[in-house]
Amino acid sequence: MKDIGPKDIENNFPLVSRRDGQETSVVRVGDVEIGGERLCVMAGPCTIENLDQLRDIASHVKDSGAVLLRGGAYKPMTFPYRSETAFELGEEGLAFMRRVRDETGLPLVTEVVDVRLVDQVAETADMIQVGARNMQNFPLLEELGRCGKPVLLKRHFGCGIRDWLGAAEYLYHHGNDQVVLCERGVSAAHTHEPTARFIVDIQAIPAVQSYSHLPIVIDPSHATFNRRFVPSISRAAIAAGADGLILEVHPTPEKAAVDPLQALSYEVFDGLMGDLRGIARVVGKTL
Ligand code: PEP
Numbered sequence: 001m002k003d004i005g006p007k008d009i010e011n012n013f014p015l016v017s018r019r020d021g022q023e024t025s026v027v028r029v030g031d032v033e034i035g036g037e038r039l040c041v042m043a044g045p046c047t048i049e050n051l052d053q054l055r056d057i058a059s060h061v062k063d064s065g066a067v068l069l070r071g072g073a074y075k076p077m078t079f080p081y082r083s084e085t086a087f088e089l090g091e092e093g094l095a096f097m098r099r100v101r102d103e104t105g106l107p108l109v110t111e112v113v114d115v116r117l118v119d120q121v122a123e124t125a126d127m128i129q130v131g132a133r134n135m136q137n138f139p140l141l142e143e144l145g146r147c148g149k150p151v152l153l154k155r156h157f158g159c160g161i162r163d164w165l166g167a168a169e170y171l172y173h174h175g176n177d178q179v180v181l182c183e184r185g186v187s188a189a190h191t192h193e194p195t196a197r198f199i200v201d202i203q204a205i206p207a208v209q210s211y212s213h214l215p216i217v218i219d220p221s222h223a224t225f226n227r228r229f230v231p232s233i234s235r236a237a238i239a240a241g242a243d244g245l246i247l248e249v250h251p252t253p254e255k256a257a258v259d260p261l262q263a264l265s266y267e268v269f270d271g272l273m274g275d276l277r278g279i280a281r282v283v284g285k286t287l
């Protein structure tokens with residue numbers, strides 16, 4: 001893999017590179033700021049299952065200190081088959097999200113998987129997520145450059161930081177300077193086992209911060225794929241200087257329609273938020 005060199009900073013990603021003394025950019029999502037002194041915790045279900053459940057999750061995570069609601073209306077699912085227990089609600093899910101935003105005031109982050117859906121998703125989302133698998137979908141990035149909404153750009157599990165910053169540069173180059181990076185675990189030959197499907201690249205936090213002025217958040221849910229590991233990796237990410245986290249939370253985690261192994265219960269999420277408040281103080285941030 002090629003290392004990042006001076007030519008990249010001049011020619012390949014001049015817009016997202018950090019210049020000497022440049023502060024981290026602050027990205028605004030509704031009235032939430034990402035990249036400043038206040039840590040940003042986004043939380044919610046993997047896929048939106050129904051209105052009552054989304055409402056319940058949103059009010060719980062808000063009470064514990066989350067400031068953005070996550071939830072998938074469109075999902076990049078590994079297999080093509082849908083069933084009563086593996087589904088995406090599409091437009092109906094977006095409508096549920098709008099209802100819950102109206103009721104709770106929480107801004108929404110949701111994924112767009114298809115360039116043909118950018119306008120539809122941008123009408124609802126306060127922040128649009130690019131999933132790991134789409135990080136180098138360049139036509140999608142170009143369209144999101146023009147969409148007028150902040151973007152959460154996940155890192156592909158097979159890409160280095162150079163490629164990731166190249167993808168962020170696409171968004172900037174096409175007109176969008178509201179970009180947050182999200183590390184969600186990388187894949188290696190030895191990682192496809194239950195205790196380590198992906199490896200969380202904690203080192204990417206200081207590395208990205210040295211190359212780029214973009215804020216960076218961590219997704220310990222998809223990175224660990226296992227709720228046993230989510231609290232410790234969340235604490236490590238904040239201790240290492242991340243600007244926030246995106247976490248999957250569910251009232252009955254083992255029954256979640258998608259990603260049931262990794263969702264946190266309300267109780268564990270609440271405890272984790274308490275831990276993070278203490279770590280935030282140590283690293284000079286608030287939560
Ligand atoms: C998600 O956040 O819902 C998701 C599918 O994540 P990733 O693209 O990181 O796998």
Ligand code: MN
Binds near residue numbers: 046047222248258259
């Ligand atoms: Mn998920």
